[in-house]
Amino acid sequence: MLLVLLGAPGAGKGTQADILTDRKGLAHVSSGDLLRLHRQQKTELGQLAQSYMDRGDLVPDDLVIRMVLDKLSEETDGPGVVLDGFPRTAPQAEALDEALGGNEIDKVLHVKVPEDELVRRLSNRYICRGCSRPYTAESMGRPCEFCGGELYQREDDMPEAVRNRLQVYSAQTYPLIDYYKGKGKLVEVNGLQDVDAVTGDVLQALKD
Numbered sequence: 001m002l003l004v005l006l007g008a009p010g011a012g013k014g015t016q017a018d019i020l021t022d023r024k025g026l027a028h029v030s031s032g033d034l035l036r037l038h039r040q041q042k043t044e045l046g047q048l049a050q051s052y053m054d055r056g057d058l059v060p061d062d063l064v065i066r067m068v069l070d071k072l073s074e075e076t077d078g079p080g081v082v083l084d085g086f087p088r089t090a091p092q093a094e095a096l097d098e099a100l101g102g103n104e105i106d107k108v109l110h111v112k113v114p115e116d117e118l119v120r121r122l123s124n125r126y127i128c129r130g131c132s133r134p135y136t137a138e139s140m141g142r143p144c145e146f147c148g149g150e151l152y153q154r155e156d157d158m159p160e161a162v163r164n165r166l167q168v169y170s171a172q173t174y175p176l177i178d179y180y181k182g183k184g185k186l187v188e189v190n191g192l193q194d195v196d197a198v199t200g201d202v203l204q205a206l207k208d
C-alpha cells in the first residue's frame with residue numbers, strides 16, 4: 001500500500017503518519033525528517049538543504065526526489081508506506097509517478113486545516129530531537145515522553161519562516177490537490193478535529 005499525506009505545514013500529517021505506522025505497520029517516510037537527519041549527520045545533502053529549510057523555502061527538487069526515491073526503494077518488504085511531506089511540487093509528483101511505473105498510489109489524503117489555525121499551531125510547536133514528535137510550549141524543559149529526547153523549537157517554526165512556508169505551500173503544493181483529484185485519488189479529511197477523530201476519518205478513507 002502506498003499512501004500520500006498532503007496538507008499544509010502544521011496540518012498534522014506527521015502525527016497521523018505515526019499512528020498509521022503503529023496501527024497498520026506502514027513505514028513512515030517523511031521528507032522533512034530525512035532532511036533533518038542529513039543535517040544532524042552533516043552530510044553534503046544536509047549542508048545544502050540547511051539554508052533553504054531555515055528560511056522555509058523548498059529544498060531543490062532534484063535533491064529531494066533522489067533522497068525520497070532511494071528511501072522508497074529500500075521499503076519494499078513491509079505492508080506499505082505512508083509518504084509525508086513528499087511530493088510537494090509538480091515535478092516531484094511526476095517523478096514519483098514515473099518511479100512507480102505500474103504500481104500506483106492507493107490514496108492521497110488531504111488533511112485540511114484553516115490558515116489561522118496553522119499559524120497558531122506552528123508558532124506553539126516544539127519538536128523532539130530524537131523522534132520528531134510534536135509538543136507545545138508547556139512541555140518545554142521536560143524530556144520527550146516517548147524517547148527521552150530533548151525538545152526544541154525548529155528554526156522554521158519562527159514567525160517569519162512560518163509565513164513563508166504557508167505561502168510556499170499555497171503556490172507550490174496546493175496545486176497537487178487538483179492533480180490527484182484528476183487521477184481520482186484524492187480524499188479530503190477535516191484536520192480541525194481532535195487527533196483521534198482525524199485518525200477515524202483517515203482509517204475510514206482507507207476502507208472506502
Ligand code: ADP
Nearest residue numbers: 009010031032052053057058059064085086088
Ligand atoms: P512542514 O510540513 O511542517 O513544513 P517538514 O518537516 O515536512 O515540515 O519540512 C520541513 C522543511 O524541509 C520544508 O520547509 C522544506 O524546506 C524541506 N522539505 C521537506 N520536504 C520537502 C520536499 N518534498 N521538497 C522540498 N523541500 C522539502
Ligand code: ZN
Nearest residue numbers: 128131144147
Ligand atoms: Zn522523542
